[in-house]
Amino acid sequence: MGSLLAKQAWRLLHNKTSLFYKVFKARFFPNITILEATNSRMGSYAWKSILIGRDIIQRGSRWRVGNGEKINIWQHRWLPIKHPPHQPICPIKDFEHSLVSSLIDPFTRQWQTELVDGLFVEEDAEIIKRISLSQVATEDALFWPFTSNGIYSYKSGYRFLKEEAEQPKTNQPPPLRDKQLWKNIWSMRVAQKIKNFVWRACRNALPIKKELVRRTIIADPICDRCRTAIEDPLHALWSCSEVDIVWADQSLWDFRWSTDFENIKMLVSWLIEEGKQLELFAYTAWSVWNQRNQVRVRALATVPHQIPSVSRTLLHEFHSRTLTSDSHFHRRTHYLQQRWVPPPANFVKINFDVRSS
Structure with missing residues (x-):
């Protein structure tokens, strides 16, 4: 049934000369598209059904x-x-x-x-x-990416819904602990791409070899660096023996040899709870990932023992730029917030502008 309803929603998206489109648009979404339309108590059964089909189109189309x-x-x-x-x-x-x-x-x-x-x-x-x-x-x-011509069909819609139903449910709302973790990640004083990188690593969303094998893109999950373990985010960024030199500073990362973590998400959570150098860790892990990718494509890459100093430099430069930007912002805000005050008694205040001749 859902695939049939989606067909009607597809018609409302693309066949804008039909009487069907004109009637429904005038009644239910006069100033917006059907993609932005919402349900209402006044909506008919047919309209509510079409919205179900619209949601299918939104989930599958590109x-x-x-x-x-x-x-x-x-x-x-x-x-x-x-x-x-x-x-x-x-x-x-x-x-x-x-x-x-x-x-x-x-x-x-x-x-x-x-x-x-x-x-x-x-x-x-x-x-x-x-x-x-x-x-x-x-x-x-x-x-619609599931047909050769990009046009929705009942058959392709049915196949899409069947495959969707067979996939494991991964869109459950995150627990409160996860919400706090994401909040801490997105509150770091680092570049936006670094925040995004750490967030993706915690969500196993990096194109790591273990994930690529799961998606049947490659067949070998073994780390190309050490050739001794499966490459997951924790291994690639933290525990691989080939990056020992990156995390060799005992004053910062001494716990690497004494504390075990199941995944990168647990590691980041531990750094936050213990008040460790999360921002420096983020830049260092990002540099390790970039170096790994450059080596894979035989491009010019940073030498591993230089990654710690490069990471510190990148973090320091970002903080310096941020402080300068914030200083300019606060000075300008203070200037804009100054209010006009009347002059004291027996004085006249004159506002004037200077123009060059």
């Missing part, structure tokens, strides 16, 4: 980037990758309602590479920059 004005960066599925998630993971504060159009230069019709590199982790940034953009601004298009 966006093809045109001008980017309809696509929310964080909420819509628009990354051209085979396996979910098909959108960047987790909205960054102050950017959670941004559209893809904000990433595109309107004059050159090219991605704003510096902005993309700054907002996203390296893997997502590279995927985004590989998306081809038309030289002429066109509308974004919603397509």
